Each structure stands twice: as structure tokens, then as C-alpha cells.
Amino acid sequence: xxxxxxxxxxxxxxxxxxxxxxxxxxxxxxxxxxxxxxxxxxxxxxxxxxxxxxxxxxxxxxxxxxxxxxxxxxxxxxxxxxxxxxxxxxxxxxxxxxxxxxxxxxxxxxxxxxxxxxxxxxxxxxxxxxxxxxxxxxxxxxxxxxxxxxxxxxxxxxxx
Numbered sequence: 184x185x186x187x188x189x190x191x192x193x194x195x196x197x198x199x200x201x202x203x204x205x206x207x208x209x210x211x212x213x214x215x216x217x218x219x220x221x222x223x224x225x226x227x228x229x230x231x232x233x234x235x236x237x238x239x240x241x242x243x244x245x246x247x248x249x250x251x252x253x254x255x256x257x258x259x260x261x262x263x264x265x266x267x268x269x270x271x272x273x274x275x276x277x278x279x280x281x282x283x284x285x286x287x288x289x290x291x292x293x294x295x296x297x298x299x300x301x302x303x304x305x306x307x308x309x310x311x312x313x314x315x316x317x318x319x320x321x322x323x324x325x326x327x328x329x330x331x332x333x334x335x336x337x338x339x340x341x342x343x
Contacts, residue, residue, distance in 0.1 A: 186201060187201065187202040188200070188201055188202075189201065189202050189214055189279060190243060191214075191216070191279075191280040191281055192281075194239070195220075195237050195238075195239045195240060196239050196240040196241065196242070196243075196244055197242070197243045197244065198216050198219060198243070198244055198245075198246040199243050199244065199245050199246060199247065200214055200215055200216035200217070200246045200247065201214070201215050201247055202214055202215075203215050205310070205311040205312075205314045205315055206309075206311050207311035207312045207314065207315035208312070208315050209315045211277065211314060211315055212277075213275055213276060213277050213310065213314040214275070214276050214277075214278075214279055214280065215246075215273070215274075215275050215305070215310070216246040216273070216274045216275075216276075217246050217247060217248050217249050217250070217273045217274075217305060218245075218246055218247075218248055218249055218250035218271045218273070219246050219250070219271060219272045219273070219274055220237055220250070220270060220271055220272075221234075221237065221270055221271065221272050221323070222234035222235055222236065222237055222270040223235040223236070223237055223238065223270075224267070224268035224270065225267060225268070225269075225270060225326060225330070226267045226268055230267065230330065231330070231333065231339070231340040231341070231342070232341070234270060249271070249273060249302075249304040249305055249306075249324075250269065250270075250271025250272075250273075250324050251265060251266035251268055251269045251271065251324065252264070252265040252266075252269055252301075252302030252303075252304065252324050253265050253266075253267070253269040253302075253324060253325065253326050253327045253328070253330060253331065254266065254267060254269075254328070254330060255296075255299065255300040255301075255327055255328060256300070265302075267326075267330065269324045269325065269326060270323075270324065270325065270326070271323070271324045272303075272321055272322070272323045272324075273303060273304070273305055273310075273321070273322045273323075274319070274320075274321050275310035275313070275314060275319065275320040275321075276319045276320075277314050277317050277318070277319070287317060287318060287319045288317075288318045288319070289318070289319045289320075289321060290313055290318050290319070290320050290321070291321045291322075291323070292308055292320065292321065292322045293323065293325075294307070294308065294322065294323075294324075296327060298327055298328070298331065298332055299327055299328045300327055300328070301327065302324055303322030303323050303324050304322075304324075305322075308322045310322075
């Protein structure tokens with residue numbers, strides 16, 4: 184199947200995703216929106232704060248590749264990988280979001296890693312077997328380790 188791009192309007196702006204074919208048991212078409220932001224980047228003054236609402240964007244935002252995972256070194260000792268700008272979702276749906284005929288079950292898969300590592304990328308958690316069962320599949324990236332769970336219970340680092 185040649186690349187087919189699809190656009191969908193959200194409260195934050197227009198996203199451009201891709202129509203794909205599952206590689207599961209039945210090879211059905213689905214729509215993938217990768218690296219969809221769900222909050223402002225938790226950087227600078229927002230580093231140890233609760234997530235802040237996303238500001239709408241103008242134009243079309245590509246949702247064609249995985250968003251960054253949180254900084255971590257769990258699987259690469261001595262090397263830190265990832266980026267603090269990590270609050271992204273991958274969303275896979277068996278129906279075009281503008282042509283929904285019926286509500287679908289949604290599987291929200293919060294990755295493993297003991298809250299100190301992991302990521303919800305499409306290569307680690309592919310959607311194919313869920314799409315084949317007519318399920319919307321969502322995999323997030325979120326803050327892990329101290330950036331996600333440190334709390335000194337004061338105004339500077341109150342926990343998020």
C-alpha cells in the first residue's frame with residue numbers, strides 16, 4: 184500500500200497521520216497518528232510541575248513519527264536517552280476519526296519499566312493485533328524517574 188496521508192481536526196489543531204495495513208492475522212486498514220502532544224512540554228519552569236494544557240497550533244501538524252521518550256538509562260546503563268519534551272501519544276484507530284460509525288473499545292497501554300524507564304513507541308508496542316479486533320489502541324510516553332515522580336512536597340518540586 185502506497186503512503187496515504189489523512190488529516191483530522193482536534194481541539195488543538197489539525198493532525199496529519201497515515202493510513203496503514205495491519206500485519207496481524209487479517210491485514211486490515213487502520214489510521215496511525217504518532218507523536219501527538221497531550222500537554223505543554225514539561226521543560227524549564229514546568230520541569231517538576233503538573234502537566235499544563237496544550238496550546239492550539241496553527242496549520243497542520245505531522246503525526247507521522249513517534250514522539251520522544253522521557254530521559255532514562257534503564258536499558259542503556261551509563262547512557263541517558265530521551266528528551267524532557269516527552270508528553271506524546273500514539274493513537275491507532277480502525278476507523279477514520281471523521282467517519283466514526285460506532286464507538287470502539289479503547290486500550291490505553293501504559294508501558295512498563297517500573298516508572299524509571301520504558302516508552303510507548305510503535306516498534307515496541309505495535310497496534311496490529313488490537314486493530315484486527317476493531318480496538319482503538321493508544322500508547323503514551325510520559326515522564327519517568329525523578330522527572331516524573333520526585334516530590335519534595337514544597338512549591339519548587341511539589342510532584343506532578
